Amino acid sequence: SQQGEEDPQALSIQEGENATMNCSYKTSINNLQWYRQNSGRGLVHLILIRSNEREKHSGRLRVTLDTSKKSSSLLITASRAADTASYFCATAFPNTGGFKTIFGAGTRLFVKA
């Protein structure tokens, strides 16, 4: 099964509203990352938060990490139609010889103009 699971699976909001996506994972991690993917394209890295950090900001993005609950959230403020995409959380955890980065199933965000 996947290491990370996003919630909700799909989200539809109006332009200007905030969008919140959640991610839960199962094992101890080195870091947690959020990625964005436009339909059929490669993934684009948005933000990385390490296991010893609790909150991080980047522009309109705010990520929180609660290692005791093994969960993270991504908040996009003042959403725009251009934010329409799939968003994935990915967890990097120790593996033989290094780390594995495993993705969840994603949240499909649709922002209506």
Add this chain to the structure above:
Amino acid sequence: ETGVTQSPTHLIKTRGQQVTLRCSSQSGHNTVSWYQQALGQGPQFIFQYYREEENGRGNFPPRFSGLQFPNYSSELNVNALELDDSALYLCASSLLRLAGRIRNTGELFFGEGSRLTVL
């Protein structure tokens, strides 16, 4: 732009054939990971190469194999193609630090993917 390029962008094969997908990593990155993404799903981890050796593998059969070369390029080979192998194949490069007590990995830089259709 991530500096990671993949080829070909699209290809069509028939069941039983073999395919080689190629990836050129970002300069200076010592790790390349390959993912399979079926339509509407998240990327599934196939394997990872660090300094030309496989150092992690997901739940994929041995007919999925790879290589990483000193010039930052890599290959994913799939033998005996099956219909379910139809997917977007993504490679990602990254920098893995395993020196001494520092064990850390960073963000992944993805290519645009190779879309494989098996008929």
